[in-house]
Amino acid sequence: MWDALPDAARSIVKELIIHGPQSRTALAKTLHLSTGSLTRLTKPMVDAGLLVEGEVVHDPVNGRPTRPLDVAAGEHRFLGLKLTAGRVHAVVTDLRAEIIAARDEPIADHSPDAVCRQAKRLLDELSGGPSGGAGVTVAAGVTVGGNARASAQVGGEPLVDAPYLGWWQVELKPLMERELGVPCVVKNDVAALAHQHHWFGPGRGLRDFALVTIGAGIGYALIMHDHLVAATEADLGMFAHLILSPGGPMCPEGHRGCAAAYLSIWSIEAGAGQGLRRTVTYEEVIRLAANGDRVCLGVVREAAAALGRLIAHVATVSMVKTVVLAGEGVELARIGKEELGLSLTANRRDVPGSVEVLIEADDFRQWARGGAVVAIQSFVTGSD
Secondary structure, eight states, X not given: OGGGOOHHHHHHHHHHHHHOOBOHHHHHHHTTOOHHHHHHHHHHHHHHTSEEXXXXXXXXXXXXEEOOEEEOGGGEEEEEEEXXXXXXXXXXXXXXOOEEEEEEEEOSOOSHHHHHHHHHHHHHXXXXXXXXXXXXXXXXXXXXXXXXXXXXXXXXXXEEEEGGGTEEEEOHHHHHHHHHSSOEEEEEHHHHHHHHHHHHSTTTTOSOEEEXXXXXXXXXXXXXXXXEOOOOHHHHHHHHTOBSOTTSOBOTTSXXXXXXXXXXXXXXXXXXXHHHTSOOOHHHHHHHHHTTOHHHHHHHHHHHHHHHHHHHHHHHXXXXXXXXXXXXXTHHHHHTHHHHHHHHHHTTTTOTTSSEEEEOOOOHHHHHHHHHHHHHHHHHHSOO
């Protein structure tokens, strides 16, 4: 049934997934359809169990009794995977990306075949076994921090470069599909996280917003007019080395005062370690800063001020009014919230409140959920 859905029907499903149950009148108005066309499109989906009708309520538009439509979210399952240098984070979700089960574990063998086998085992365990649990797993999404790009050499399938895994030009999609037995989408992890925030997170309902991630690396994604702006890995790499202060600290690539030199985890550890005269982890820096340690608090405040400048640049160039912050390094934005805000305002011509900054939780399950979301999007829209 899903394969045969026309585009107009898929738009109805997408609207219900993102915004929840709605009356037929409201759906028709939102999607610019006549009520007759909406009924014609939805009736076979209701008959097939893809859509369900709720209890009778009074339509808020015309006051008539109606049964709101909704998706049968629990009938389908989606696997989302986030691969890091040493761990695989996995979630299984329903059609609304609600996490049903989650697990993360070390990557035992970094070879692509072994990682695919590990993914299959995790899917079986999180789903209650190959034939256990409610719902059927219909698609999977895998996110990596490296480069996933199309190549004519293998019929346009994405080849993956993930240096932290020792992967170069890996045909990950067919390997995963063969092992998992379901269609698979492979995406850059920041792009997938942006899709997740757009459909189910703080970006839901926004046509335009930017996502900035800070952690081991510096990530950026831009949603404009409800679509992710396509970017090459080279483009994204340039963002991490955008100069924020020419006299600032130096990054390993020789740039003084770039975003990576201020905001990456290694830069925070290096700055605090120099002041403390010992090796220190990022988690320790954050804990000491929160407790008022002068060295660590100074490093975090300086980084937060740099982050304010970076957000100001993003907002000024893209003209978005909302920036979402995420990543494993995001706690510095909370501790240095005042410095971030002052710097942002100063770099926006002293206009306070011109950009809304939304700070998300540091949770790798949300990155894995991003994988499930791109799988959901591919399943619903019929394309990658």
